Amino acid sequence: MEQPPGPAAPQQEPQPEPRHALVLALELVGAELLPDVGGKAANLGELLQAGLPVPAGFCLTTHAYRRTTSPAGLDAVHAGLVSTAPDDLPGLARQAADARRRVLAAAVPADIVEAVRNAYTALGPDAPVAVRSSATAEDLPFASFAGQQDTFLNVVGFDAVLAAVRQCWASLWTDRAVSYRASHGISPSTVALAVVVQRMVDAAVAGVLFTANPVTGRRHEAVIDASPGLGESVVSGAVNPDHFVVDSGTQTVLERRIGNKGMEIRPMPGGGTERIELSGAGSQPCLDDAQLAALELLGRRAEVHFGAPQDLEWAIDGGGEVWLTQSRPITTLYPLPERQRIRDGTRVYLCFSLAQGLTRPLTPMGLAVFRLIASSVARAAHFDVPVPHDGPAPYVQAGQRLFFDLTPVLRSAIGRAIVPRVFDVMEARSAAVLRQLFADPRFAVTSRSPWRLLRHIAPVATRARVPESLLRALFRPEAALRRAERFGERFRAALVVPAGSTPAQRLDHVERILGQELFPVVPSILPLPALGFALLAAAGRLLGPDGGPGALQPVLRGLPNNVTTEMDLALWQLASVIRADAGSAAVFEGAVFDETGVSELVRRYRARELPAAVQSGLAGFLSRYGHRAVAEIDVGMPRWSDDPAHILGVLANYLRLEDPGQAPDRQFSRAARDAEAQMGRLAAAAGKRSRLRAALVQAALKRTRMFAGLRELPKYHIVEALAAVRGQLQAIGTELAAAGRITDADDVFFLDLVEARDGLTGKPLHDVVAQRRDAYAQELGRRRIPRVLLSDGTEPEALQNGAAGADPGAAAAGVLTGTPASAGTATAAARVILDPRGAQLEPGEILVAPSTDPGWTPLFLTAGGLVMEMGGPNSHGAVVAREYGIPAVVGVPDATSLIVTGHSITVDGAAGTVVPGAPPAGY
Template sequence: MSLTAGSEQRSLRVLTSTSEHSRVAAHAGGKGANLHALTAAGFRVPDWSVIGLDVFAEFSRDSGLDERLADLFGDGWQDRAGEVAAEAAGLIATAHLGDGVAAAVAAAYREAGGGLVAVRSSGAEEDGAEHSFAGQFDSFLNVRGLDQVTEHVRRCWASAFSERSLHYRAQRGLPAGTGGVAVVLQRMVAAERSGVLFTADPVSGRTDRQVVSSVYGLGEALVSGAVDADTVVLDAADGTTVSAVIGDKRERYGAGAGAGCEVRPVSDEDRGVLSLSPGDLGRLHELGTRVAGHYGVPQDIEWAIADGELWVLQSRPVTALGATADYAAAPAGEERLWDNSNIIESFSGIVSPLTYSFAADTYAKVYESYARALGVGGEQLREVREWTPHLLGYFHGRVYYNLHHWYRMVRLAPLYPLNRRVLEKSLGVAESISDESADALHPFTPRPGVRGRVSRLVRTAVFARRFLTIRRTMETFHRDFYRAYAVFDGVDYEALPGDETYRRFRRLQRDLIEKWGPMQALDATILLSVGMLALLTRRWLPDAPEWFTWAAAAPGADVESAEPARALIALAARARVDDAVRSLLENTPDDAAHQALRDGGHTGFLSDVDAYIAAYGYRSLDELKLEVPDFRQDPTGLFTLLRDALPGAANRPDGDRGGEADAYLDAHLRGPRRRVYELVRRKARAALTDRERLRFCRTRAFGSVKGMLRALGRDLAGAGALDDRDDVFMLRLEEIGGAYEGTVAHTELRELAAMRRRQLTADAALTAPPRFTTRGAPYWSGNLELAGWTSGPAARSGARELRGTPCCPGVVEGLAVVTDAPRAVDGGILVAYRTDPGWVTALPSAAALIIERGSPLTHVAVVAREMGIPTVVQVDNATTEIRTGARLRVDGALGTVTVLDDPAPDDAAPDPGGRP
C-alpha cells in the first residue's frame, strides 16, 4: 500500500500470505517467513500479517534512532550490555513513530483480523537451521486494540537489543546493534489444548520418533514451565504410541486430574487422563509428517486445538538434536538441487534402471550436441561434458532434474535472466533459486576481457541465426528424421541375432538421437519468445489474468498432440453406434478384446483399431518408460481407454481459449503495440507447435528403442545371462553394451538384475519429496532422510483451499476422481499427481483438471487448453488432500481448488492414485 510521510511517498507494504516470496524472505524475519511457507503449503494457520524489517528501518531512520543506536554500540559496549539494552529500549519506546509507520501498524492489525491478537518478534536470523534465537525476543499474547498493539510492537522492536539477545549474539559471533526485528501479528485462537510437536526426538536425536507435549489452554504455560505437560512419544512411521509422560495437573486443573510423571506404555487407564485423545494424536502425527516432509528437516511445531480444529501456530527447524542423533553432522560438500517438476510427466513413479540410464545418456548426447551447435568448442566444450551426463538424478527408483545443471544449460543462450525465469515456469518449478545462486552458475568458466566478449558475441550471433531460421531447420529435421526412422521402424528385431540388434541400436543412437542437439534451439526459442510475450503482457496488459499469457501462446486447435485423442473419440463413437461391438468391448477383458473382435467377425471395426495402432500405437501410457509396452506390442491399454470412452464426452461446451485471448487483446491493445505483440505471439505459438511435433518424433524414437531392447532381453535370456527377458530392464545401458562389447561378464547380470528388482520393490513403498537438496555424496550423511524420504503415504492436513498455477480459465463444481492412470470420469474433476501424453484420451470426459506436478507447458495442459477444460497445475499436495468423491470448486482463472464437501465415509472410494 502507498503511505505518505511528509512530502515523500513511501511503500511500506504489510506482508501477508499473498506477498511475493522474495519480499517475505527479505523482510519478514524467521517467524514471518515460516508462516508464509506454512500458509502457502495449505496448512491451517490463524490469520496473520508481518510488519517488516523495512518498516522498522523507516521508523529508525526517520526518528533519528539510527544515529543514537550507533552511538550506543560503539567501542566497549559489551562491558555494559545491561545499560545499553535498557537505554535502547527507552529510545525505541519514545521515538516518534511517523504517520507512515503508524499506518503500517494499523494495516497489519486489520490484516490479522483485529480483535485479540498475538504480537511476536520475528528476527532476521530467527528460527533458522543454524540459529533458533529461541526465547531471545519478546512475544505477547491476548493483545487487543490499536494502541496496545502499537505499544507491544515497540516492545518487540526493543527486544532485538535486550541484554539476553545481545549475549546470545556475542556467544555466536553475530553482529549486534543493527537490523532490528520484524513483528508478526496473529489472530488468537481460543485454544482448548495446545503444545509443541517435535518430528524428531530432541533428546535422543532419533528420527523414527515424534514427541508431543500438550497442556490444557494456551501453550505459554508449557513454555514457561508453570504446568506439567503431558508428553507422548509416537512412532514416526505409523503414529502408534510408544510411551507417555502424564503431567501432574492437580495444581491447576484440580486434584485427581493427573497421574504423576512416570514414563510407561499407554494403557486405557492412562488415556482417560491424557489431555489428548487417540484421535488428536493421530491428527498431530499426520501434521508432523506433513510439515517435516514439506521442509525436509525435523521440525519443532507449535499447535493448538480450538473448536475441534487443529491449528499450526508456528514451525521451526529442530536445531539441537542430541549427541546420538542419526545425522548429528550436517552433510558437507557441493550443493545439488533435485526437482521432479516436468520430468515426472515423462518418467513417473518407479522407473527401471535401463530407462533411467538410457534417458541420462540421451540427455547427455543431445545437450552436448546443442552446445556444439551454438559454437562451443575446445576447453569450454570439455567443461560442458563434465555436467551434461548428470542432468538427471536417480533416487530410490525415481528420476529427478539436477536443477543447477539446467540453469547452466539455459545460460548457453543469450538473455539468461529472462530465460531462467521462463524455464522455471515451463518446468513447473515451485520455487526459484536466489539471484545470487543463479548468477554463480555457468556452463563453463567465463573467459575474461576481450576474448570473453568475442566468445559471447559469436555464440549470440549463432543463436540469433538459429532463432530466426528455426522453422526451416525444423522442416529439414522432420524430413531427415522420418527418412532415418523408416530404416529402424517395422523391423522384426525378434528374428535378428542379438549382436545385429545391438549394432542397429548403436546406429539409431547415432543417426536419430545424436542429431537431436541442434533442435534444442527450439526449447531456447520457446523460452525466449514466451518470456518476451510474458514481459510485454506485464508491461502493456498489467491487469491481464494470470492464465492469459499461456492462452495467447497456445498452439491452435489443430495441434498435432491432440490427434490421438480425437482419433480415439472417433473410434469410440463408431463403437457406440454398433450394439454388437459396444457389447463386446464392455463385456470382454481388455487383454482379450483384440482377438474377440477377430473371432466375432467385426473386421471393419478391427481394421479401424489396427489403423489407430499403426498411426498412434507408440503414444501410450508411460510411453517413455522402456519397460512399459506400447499399444503396438500390447494393445490391452488401448481397449481400456476405448471402453472408458464409450459413454461419450462430458456434457461441456468446447472452449476456444485462443479466441478468448484474441477478444481480450481486441479490447485492451491496439495500434503499434498490438502489431509488436502479435509478432512475438506468432513466434511463441509456432515454437510451441513445433515442440509438439518434435515430441511425437521423440516418442517414435523411443518406440523403436523399446522393440530393440526387448529383443536384446530375449537374446540375453536365451544365452542364460538372464532368467527372463524382462530382466533386461533391471540393467543399465552401459551394462548391456558391456555384455556385447566384452567389458562386462555375462555371468554378473543375473544376480545384478535380481538384486535391483528387490531394491525397486522396497523403493516403491517410500514417499518421495518433489524437491530436495543434498550436499556431497547424495546417498550419504543422511541427505535423503533429512530431505523427507519416508515410508508410507503422505498425511493429510485437512486444508480446504489449495492454490496452483492457473492454466485454463473456467469455474466448475463437481466430484473429484483421484487417479494415477487416465480413465473416463463421466463429467467429474480429474485429479492426478502427474500426467503423461497418454492422458489426453481421458480429457474429453473431464469437467476440469487438477495436476499436482506439472507446468502450463506440459503436454496435457496444452491439449486441455485447446479443448477448453478448466485446468490448474502445480497444486501442492492435491492428491494428498483431496479424496475421490469430494465435491470441489475449481477456478481455472484464479488457480484455486476449494474442497466444498468431503465424501461420506461409507461412500468414499479408495483413491486409486496418489504420490509416487
C-alpha cells in the same frame, strides 16, 4: 526394580545355537538369523554385537510360533488373504479376526513351555520383563512396520510371560498388520513371529531418537523426543514430549521445544503399568545437554554399525545409565544421490523425473538410457565426459529417479535469472524451492559473467542453426513448419535397424540412437515454440493494459500443430466410428472393465477377433501412436502397441459420453474459433493506439498459434526413438533368454547397456535381475519424491512453512491453492487417479492426479476439470487442458491425499484454487 537390567553377559567365543533352536540369548542373534528371530530381535542382537547397551534377554524364535500354530489351520487364512484385495478392508479384517482366534486357541507344546520357563528363570526370580513381538516382516530397510504388533511392559511371573507370548503371536494378525502387509505385497504365508523377552529398565526418562531428521531429511541432525517414565508415553503419542534437535558434528542443540508432559507411565509392583498425572512437569526439560550428547553418540554408533540412519527407542534409568531398547531403519528418508561430489561441498539436485511428470521409479535400463543421452548432450556442449555410460558429472540417481546437479546454476547470476523463470511455467513449486536457496550462503553467486555459459551454448546453437531457424520462423513461418516436418521424416528414417542385424549390432544401433541421433531433436525444434511464447509475451507488452494473462490465455486454446491433441482427437474419432457401428459398440457395452475383462479384449484384438471397425481402427491408431505410453520416458515401460489395454479402457470412457455438445472434437473446434476471435479483438484494441501496433500484435499472435503447439513435438520424437530402442532391446532380451543368461526377455530392462553386452558374451545375469526387480518393486511404493534434494539429504521444500504461494487464509478455510493453468470454473465429483492404466473416469468428473505426461491426456477429453500436484502453466497437462478448454489448477500440494473420490469440488482455473465441497449422500 530390585535388580538392574544389566547387559547380556559377554562370551569370549559363544557356541552357535542350532538354527532351529526354540530360544536364543540375544547376544547370539543377528541379521543372519532374521528368518528365525524377526527384525526387532535381530537388530537388538546387532546392537549388542556393536558393544552398545541393551538390557539382557532372550528370543523365542519363529520355530516356536510355527510349531504352535501349524495345527491351527492358518493355511486357510493365508489363502483367504491372498484372494482378498488390499483395499478390501472389511474382508481383510474378517480374515485377521479368524487368524487371531485360531492362534489364541492353539495349545503350546510342552517343550516350548519348558524352554520359555528356563530362559525366563535365568533372568532372575520373577524378573520384571518387557515382552515384545518380533516379526520376520518388521524393522526392514524398506518397511519398518513400526507398531504393527504388540508389546507388553512390566510382565512379572512365568504364567504372565507365557500369556503375553500368546498375545504377541496373535498380534501378527491384527487388522493394521494384515492391511499393512497386504499394501506392501508381502505374502501372509511368508511371515512368522518371534518374541523378545528383556529385563525392564526402570526408566526415569525415556523416548525415541532419530539419527537423521525425518522431516527435513538432514543426515547431520539427531532428533530426540523425551518424557518422564516409560517410553510408551512418547511412542504412543499420549504426551507432548520434549523435543530436541542436535547437530551431530558439533553437538550443538539446534532446537529445544519443551512439551507439557502431563502424565507418565510407570511400572506397578507385581506387574503392569499405570498412568500418573504430572503437575508442573512441562516447565523443565527432562534431559540436559550432557544426556542429549550421550544419546546422540549412541545413536551415531548404531547408525555406523547398521550403515543407515536409525530410529531407536531408549531409556535412562534412575542411576543415569542409558539403555537402547529397540532399533530400526528410518524407512521414510529419501535415498541420498549416488556418485556425489562431496569434496565440492553441499550440492543441489533437481529431480528431472518429476519435472517430466513421472513419480514412479525408472527401470535400470531406463536409467542407463538417460545416462547415455545426458552424456551426448554434455559432449555436444563441450563438457568432458570420461565414461559416457556413467553419465556426465551433473547426472546422479537417487531412489531410482533422475536428478541433475544444479549447484552451478545457483552459483551463477545468469543461471539464477533464467532457470527459475523457466520453472515458473513448467513446475512452479520447483521454482519456488530453488529461489528459497538463493539466501543460503553455501550457494552464493560465484560467477557473474555470461561468457562461461555462452561457451557451452554457442556451439550447440550454431550446430543446430538456431539463429537461422528463428529468423525463418519470424519471416517465413510456413517454411519453418515444413522444415520441422522434414526433420521428423529424416529422424524416423535414422531409427530403422538394418535387416539381419545380430544382437550385438542391435546393441550398437541402440547406442548410436542414444548417443548421436537423439540430441539434435531439441535444438532443431524447440526454438519454434519458444519463439511462439516469446511473441505472445511481446504482444502483451504491445497491448499494455489490454494484454494481461486473462486476455492472452484464450489465444492458446485449440492450438494447431500439437501432436498430443492430434493423438487424442484421433482416438476420439475412433470412438465415434465405433459408436456408429452397432456390433462394435456392443463389444464395449458388454465388456466388464476390470483386469480380466480388459485382458479378454486385448486377447481378442491380438487374435483379430474384434469387429472390423474396432480391429482396423485400433490397429491404425496404434500404427501411428503405438510408440506412446504412460511413463513413456522410461524405455522399460510397455508401449501401447505392446499392451493396448489402456487405450481400450479410454475408448470405453469415450463411449459413455452422451451429450453431443460435450464432444471433444466440437469443443476443440469451438476453442479454436474463440481463439481466432480473441486475436481479432486484441488486434482491434491495439489498433486504437496505432495501425502499426495492430499489425504487430496480429502477426505476433498468428505465429504464437502456429508455433506454440510444437512444444510437444520434441518429446514426441524422443519417445519415438525410445520406442525404437525398446524394440531392439526386446529382441536382445529374447536372445539372452534363449541362451539362458536371463529368465524372461523383459528381464533385459533390469540390466544396463554394459550388462546387456556382458550377457551377449556369455555372462549369466539372473542374480542381478532378481536384485534389481526387488529394489524396483520397493521403490514403486514410494509416494513422496523431493523436487529438490541436497547432497546431505535435506529436502528444502520441507523447510518451507507451507507450499510456495499458498494463502494462509485460504488454507484455513479449506481451500487448496496451486498455479492457474486453464481458465474457467467447474464443480463436479472428483476422481483421484494415481495410475491412468485401466482408470475409469466418468464424463464430466474432475480428474485429480499426481502429475501427467502425454500418456494421461486421452482421459482429458471427457474430464470436466483437472487438478494436478505437479506442473506449471506450461507443463503437458496445463497445455492440453487449455486446448480442450477445461479448467485446470496445477502444483496443488498433496491434492491426491486431500481430495476424496466422489466428493464434489470446485476448480477455478483462473484463480488457481480448488474448493472442496460436501460429500455426496451415503459417504
